[in-house]
Amino acid sequence: MESAGGRERWRPPRGRHRLPPEVIARSQRERLLEAAVRVVAEKGYAAATIGDLTAEAGVSRTTFYELFGDKEACFLAAYDNAVETLVRRVIAAYESEQRWPQRARAGLAALLEALAEEPALARLSLVDIGSVGPVAQRRYRATVQRLTPLFDEGRDWAPGGRSLPPNTSRMAIGGVTGLIADELLAGRAEQLPDLLSDVLFATLVPYIGPDAAAREVRELTR
DSSP: OBOTTSOBOOOOOSSSOOOOHHHHHHHHHHHHHHHHHHHHHHHOTTTOOHHHHHHHHTOOHHHHHHHOSSHHHHHHHHHHHHHHHHHHHHHHHHTTOSSHHHHHHHHHHHHHHHHHHOHHHHHHHHTGGGGTOHHHHHHHHHHHHHHHHHHHHHHHHSTTGGGSOTTHHHHHHHHHHHHHHHHHHTTOGGGGGGGHHHHHHHHHHHHHHHHHHHHHHHHHHO
């Protein structure tokens, strides 16, 4: 069976073997996390059942409950796993540049490319997470807080940036995530890299206004 990213996922051999129990459990857990991504992308969180997850992962219901307390716990673990990889990739790209607009462009490009590569993970991270419940929404806000310092650097770069309202970064993040979510809901995940100019403009405009933001975008994306 392939992973959520299209790679072949190793499974323990059937029948008797000498593999340690922790190796078996790790494989089963990884398959359930990947199953959560695929099933929720196909059916939505509310309609997905534990039976769907165990069938997709090829594990028993007993095994599921040995690893997760309920469907929400499995979903949240899948979300945490996806977001950790995504945040590391974005931060690495962001830190590869020096001047803030270039840093923002690099981070946003990495974000869009990563989401386009794995549309199911993209939906889980930015769309489905909102329908799960209060715990999931807190996880999402925690993810946003991890990325907020990348946007806050705009306050140091922009003329008069430190006099801007405290919620300026939240405005920028809201613009970016809203644009991406719209594309995901329209089934255009693979086209997300084409959205770079728009999300870069949404990032810059709260700090320097529309005219200067448009000039920066033209310079950075030409």
